[in-house]
Amino acid sequence: MPEATEELCSLDRIDRIIDRYGGQRSALIQVLLDIQKEDKWLAEESLRHVASRLNVPLPQVYQVATFYKAFSLARRGRHLITVCMGTACHVRGSPRLFDRVSQKLGVGPGKTTHDGRFSLLTVNCMGCCALGPVLAIDEDYHSNPSAADLGRILSQYE
Numbered sequence: 001m002p003e004a005t006e007e008l009c010s011l012d013r014i015d016r017i018i019d020r021y022g023g024q025r026s027a028l029i030q031v032l033l034d035i036q037k038e039d040k041w042l043a044e045e046s047l048r049h050v051a052s053r054l055n056v057p058l059p060q061v062y063q064v065a066t067f068y069k070a071f072s073l074a075r076r077g078r079h080l081i082t083v084c085m086g087t088a089c090h091v092r093g094s095p096r097l098f099d100r101v102s103q104k105l106g107v108g109p110g111k112t113t114h115d116g117r118f119s120l121l122t123v124n125c126m127g128c129c130a131l132g133p134v135l136a137i138d139e140d141y142h143s144n145p146s147a148a149d150l151g152r153i154l155s156q157y158e
């Protein structure tokens with residue numbers, strides 16, 4: 001799959017991340033977090049390389065990568081949209097907000113838009129309940145955007 005290969009975190013780049021932590025096995029989670037942050041997902045090739053470089057058995061690497069919600073083994077879009085479905089946001093209308101976003105993007109939870117721009121996820125609290133219902137696009141938080149607001153906000157992301 002040439003397209004997938006082009007977008008993979010290059011092994012040189014992964015080496016640089018690993019070197020940042022002195023190649024320590026104990027840095028496994030941090031290494032995976034850094035790769036996840038750069039690539040938005042953990043490709044099998046990346047996990048195999050990490051296992052080999054840190055001398056950690058591959059099943060153990062997969063165990064960590066599948067245990068934490070912060071990691072994705074599926075390709076994600078260039079931007080991550082997270083809608084909070086925690087209790088405070090829920091009572092303030094997060095299901096309706098989620099529906100607006102889902103309709104606008106044309107994808108359901110855990111899915112990525114066809115153009116690869118956005119992936120849509122839900123979480124149970126972002127720690128900013130007073131803004132609820134709230135969504136985040138990457139690191140930017142938005143309090144209950146209307147459908148019109150959403151269109152304007154989404155257009156700012158390539």
Ligand code: FES
Nearest residue numbers: 084086089126129
């Ligand atoms: S419940 Fe949504 S931010 Fe806390």
